[in-house]
Amino acid sequence: MLRLILAFLLLASPTAAEVYKTSAGPVNVEPVVEDLDTPWSVAFLPDGRLLITERDGNLLVVSAGGEKRRVARVPDVRARGQGGLFDIVPDPNYAQNKIVYLSYAEPVDGGDARTAVARARFDSASLQEFQVIFRQDPALGGGRHFGGRIIPDGKGNLFITTGDRGDREEAQETNHIGKIIRIRDDGSVPDDNPFIGDAMPDEVWSLGHRNPQGATLDENGQLWTVSHGARGGDEINRPEPGKNYGWPVISYGTHYSGGKIGVGTTSAGMEQPVWYWDPSIAPSGMMIYSGKLWPDWAGDIFVGSLKFDFISRLKRNGDQITSEEQLFLNEFTRIRDVREGPDGAIWFLSEGDDALYRVTPAE
Numbered sequence: 001m002l003r004l005i006l007a008f009l010l011l012a013s014p015t016a017a018e019v020y021k022t023s024a025g026p027v028n029v030e031p032v033v034e035d036l037d038t039p040w041s042v043a044f045l046p047d048g049r050l051l052i053t054e055r056d057g058n059l060l061v062v063s064a065g066g067e068k069r070r071v072a073r074v075p076d077v078r079a080r081g082q083g084g085l086f087d088i089v090p091d092p093n094y095a096q097n098k099i100v101y102l103s104y105a106e107p108v109d110g111g112d113a114r115t116a117v118a119r120a121r122f123d124s125a126s127l128q129e130f131q132v133i134f135r136q137d138p139a140l141g142g143g144r145h146f147g148g149r150i151i152p153d154g155k156g157n158l159f160i161t162t163g164d165r166g167d168r169e170e171a172q173e174t175n176h177i178g179k180i181i182r183i184r185d186d187g188s189v190p191d192d193n194p195f196i197g198d199a200m201p202d203e204v205w206s207l208g209h210r211n212p213q214g215a216t217l218d219e220n221g222q223l224w225t226v227s228h229g230a231r232g233g234d235e236i237n238r239p240e241p242g243k244n245y246g247w248p249v250i251s252y253g254t255h256y257s258g259g260k261i262g263v264g265t266t267s268a269g270m271e272q273p274v275w276y277w278d279p280s281i282a283p284s285g286m287m288i289y290s291g292k293l294w295p296d297w298a299g300d301i302f303v304g305s306l307k308f309d310f311i312s313r314l315k316r317n318g319d320q321i322t323s324e325e326q327l328f329l330n331e332f333t334r335i336r337d338v339r340e341g342p343d344g345a346i347w348f349l350s351e352g353d354d355a356l357y358r359v360t361p362a363e
Helices: 002-011 168-172
Strands: 018-020 025-033 039-044 050-054 058-062 069-070 085-090 099-108 112-122 125-134 150-152 155-160 179-184 204-207 212-217 221-228 235-237 275-277 283-288 299-303 311-317 320-327 335-340 348-351 357-363
Touching: 039 335, 039 348, 039 357, 050 085, 058 085, 085 150, 099 125, 099 150, 112 155, 125 179, 150 212, 155 212, 212 299, 221 283, 283 348, 299 335, 299 348
Parallel strands: 039 085, 212 283, 283 335
Antiparallel strands: 018 025, 025 357, 039 050, 050 058, 058 069, 085 099, 099 112, 112 125, 150 155, 155 179, 179 204, 212 221, 221 235, 235 275, 283 299, 299 311, 311 320, 335 348, 348 357
C-alpha cells in the first residue's frame, strides 16, 4: 500500500497547488494531467498508473511519472453530440485478472447509436480479448442522453446507467432506454433481477431515468445515481429493484420551453428523488467519500456540475441528504468526473480545462 500511495504522490508532484477554503479546512488543488481532449472518466490501477477516457474515442494510460500513452485496440465510437467513449472501470479483481470495463456510444448502420459496455484484458499497451457484454436495445438516432456509468458491485455484477436518448417516452417502455441495467460481469443476467419473465427486458433493474451520468455505491453496497433533469429537476436517487423513478411522467423541472412535464411532481407507483436541483446544475460524475483524509466528510456525496462549474458536496445522513456545499465555484470548468483515490485524495476531471486535478488537505 505504501508503494501505491508513493506512486500517486509522485504522479501529482510536478505542479504547484492552489489553496481553497472548504468547510473542512483549506485544501490544495493541483493539476496532475493536462492537455487532455474532452476527458470523461478516470480510473486508478493498483500499480499507480491511471486510465483516462476522452470522449472522441481515446483511452490513455498515464504513468506514475505523468507520461501519457494512447491505448490500442479501443472500439470505434459514435463521437457525435454527447456520444463517444464514456466510462472506464477496473474489475474489483484487476490485480489478478487485468480486466477493465468500458462504456461507449456504439455506431449502428444507418446512423443510429446505442450505449454499449465491453470487457477486455488490459496488457499495459492495448485491450485484448475484447467482448461486448451489453448493448442497449433499441439503437436510436440523435446524439443525446446515453448515460454510460458502470458500477461493479463487488459480487460479480455490474450496474450500468442508460439515458432516454432524447426520446423521453421510451424511459417508461419495455426496453433498455432510460433504465438502470444489472448484469453479471460476463454479460449474463443475475437470477434475482426483478423483471425476469416479464415483458421488461431481464437486464433491467429500475426504470424512469432521464440521463443518469453519475453513479456510485455507499458503504452498505446500495446504488445511488444522479440524473440530468430538463429545465430544473436534476435528481439523486437510490434505485431499487423493480421500481419506477418517474421520468417523464413526474419531474421537479419543466421542459426547456417552460412547459409542464407530465402530471407534476407525484404519481402513484412512482418514486420520489432523495434530492433534486432547480435550476439544473447539469450533474455528472458522482462518488461517496470514505472519510480517509477528511473525517468530517465521511459518507458525503460529491457530484460534479457541468453547468455551474463546481463540485457539490451533499451532507448525507443515512438515506437522507441534509445540506449542500459548493466547492471551487467558478474555479474549474465543466466538472465531468469525481473520484476518490487510493490514499483518500479527491480527484476530478475538468472537461472545460482538459485536465485532471487532485485535492488534498493543505498544511
